[in-house]
Amino acid sequence: MTDPHDIDVLILGAGINGAGLFRDLCEQGASCVIADKGDFGGGTSAAPSRLIHGGIKYLETGELRLVAQSTYERNLLLRNAPHLVRPLPTVIPIFSWLRGIGPALRTLLGSTTAPRGRGAVLIKIGLAIYDLYGRRARVMPRHQLWSRARALREIPPLTPRIAAAGRYYDAMVTQPERLVWELLADGIRVNPAARALNYTTLQDTDGTTIRLTGPDGTLALRPRIVVNAAGPWIDRVNAALGAPSRLIGGTRGSHLLLDHPDLLAALNGRMLYFEADDGRICLVFDYLGRALVGSTDLRADDPDTVACDEAEVDYLLGALRGLLPGLRFGRDQIVYAYSGIRPLPASDAAMPGLISRDHSAPVAEPQGPRVWPILSLVG
Ligand SMILES: Cc1cc2nc3c(=O)[nH]c(=O)nc-3n(C[C@H](O)[C@H](O)[C@H](O)COP(=O)(O)OP(=O)(O)OC[C@H]3O[C@@H](n4cnc5c(N)ncnc54)[C@H](O)[C@@H]3O)c2cc1C
CATH class of the missing domain: 3.50.50.60 (FAD/NAD(P)-binding domain)
Incomplete structure (x- = not known):
């Protein structure tokens, strides 16, 4: 100057x-x-899920340019900032083979109803496209579709209601x-x-x-x-x-850190990226020796007062209980909770999850x- x-x-x-x-x-x-x-x-x-993801969710809304850009940036960060950004093997539990194809097509064509119950066929197609977009500067393996038996063998506490599971790679950032x-x-x-x-x-x-x-x-x-x-x-x-x-037009997301060695042992370094019973997307993974569980996309707009409230704590623990009935989840395992407001563009969309990122x-x-x-x- x-x-x-x-x-x-x-x-x-x-x-x-x-x-x-x-x-x-x-x-x-x-x-x-x-x-x-x-x-x-x-x-x-300082309040995100700590993922460096390639935007797999954006496939549903047809934002393919964004997927191409995000997967490329993810791959570059894995190369340029390996001290902070690590590969994250991710498992999507799947509850049916064929569900969700019609709703997914409707979302792609602009419907404002979020798809629910994404089946194995849909997820297989999505992961194949995700691999295709992630090929520039690729550093991580391609996806696999696991049978129900393999998924339960890999992650024994998973609910036996699953029909299959998808395994792919994204990345996490340890300290954003x-x-x-x-x-x-x-x-x-x-x-x-x-x-x-x-x-x-x-x-x-x-x-x-x-x-x-x-x-x-x-x-x-x-x-x-x-x-x-x-x-x-x-x-x-x-x-x-x-x-x-x-x-x-912000949306709030909340996360809990759990002291839960049994959960970490079951995850074995993988993230579970799953749909809770009400259709909201949740995730849980091993974050530096604690289990980080979170979900996003509740409407909110005051970043100065945002906090993880009791209802959100109940919701997150309930989502884990539904997915992993073989493990116990309680408030005594919570060591930290945080929330943030995602600065999404103002929108009148009924479903915050469908607002463009x-x-x-x-x-x-x-x-x-x-x-x-x-x-x-x-x-
Ligand atoms: C729950 C949740 C989970 C998320 N998960 C992920 C994820 O896993 N991966 C991912 O890539 N993204 C994720 N995001 C999105 C990501 O966190 C945001 O897109 C990103 O952090 C936005 O960065 P920013 O710099 O625009 O805003 P911010 O990080 O909020 O920065 C804005 C800054 O402006 C400052 N400021 C405000 N007012 C003033 C003022 N008057 N004068 C000076 N400074 C001011 C604030 O103090 C703040 O530091 C998530 C978001 C949320 C809420």
Whole structure:
């Protein structure tokens, strides 16, 4: 930065999206400041399921470009960040052979009813397509379809109601917060004049100068572009910048960490990715010696007060009891619980699970006293 007050880009929000952009801009030599009101990566980026998935669920909504992009990015992360990203063998328990084909076709054609009871034929087709899309920079094995007998042999506490199981590979990230931090550190390393500020918030703006306030006092900046990377807080930040928006329609997801050695022994390093009785998708896997169980997609919109409530705890334990009747699940096994709001695009869709996970970056052009465009990173 030649003049500390005139910069190319101000990024508000240092979650994975803001930090990734910061690194790219620094690599390109742009003068750049990123600020977060809390800790770096402390928002939604600290509350996910910790999967680096290729978007198998997006096959259902026909978002094939997104699957191609996500599987490729997953494969690249396995190569570029092996200290944080690991292969995750994943098992889908299947409860019938033929169910779900009609509903899946209807979803593909735009129906807003989520498919339920995906059968072995449907899952086999889905996994084959997923393998096909995941072939660029592939580092992991292809899928298998297990018989009922094999699935029960591999994971004995599974419910005997299953008809078969699909086994494929995705990936997990051990510390997403660390990934955020490394992206910021990379940016500063290549462009030492760039600045990453935490516990720093937007104080006010007259449309030209933006004043930030943080532990070191107030910083006045005149950016050419403002990037709003505030995740589920995007609409609040746009309002504070004088450009009210309705871009985000969040959904809440909750996770429990269980101290459960028998469950970990049954999982044997694999994730179970399953449909609970009400059709919501749940998952459970060995996260650094504890069992991480979670589900997403309940409507919610206040990221400052989001919490895993009693009903969600009951729901998650109940989902595990239904799937793994050979094991005991109780509140005494819970060592930690967390929730986050997924910053999905605002949508009137009846089923949150069908709202697109694709990214977009709408621009609010300069208007009134505001001289800089605002680019919001949604998704
Ligand atoms: C339950 C759940 C499970 C998920 N599982 C996965 C998964 O397994 N894999 C996956 O890839 N994705 C997953 N996601 C999605 C993923 O977590 C999000 O898409 C991603 O973290 C969004 O990152 P972000 O940078 O846009 O937002 P955030 O990480 O929320 O970052 C926004 C930042 O903006 C800051 N901020 C807010 N207001 C201000 C302000 N006024 N001034 C300065 N800073 C401000 C916040 O403090 C925050 O740090 C999941 C999401 C949820 C909720």
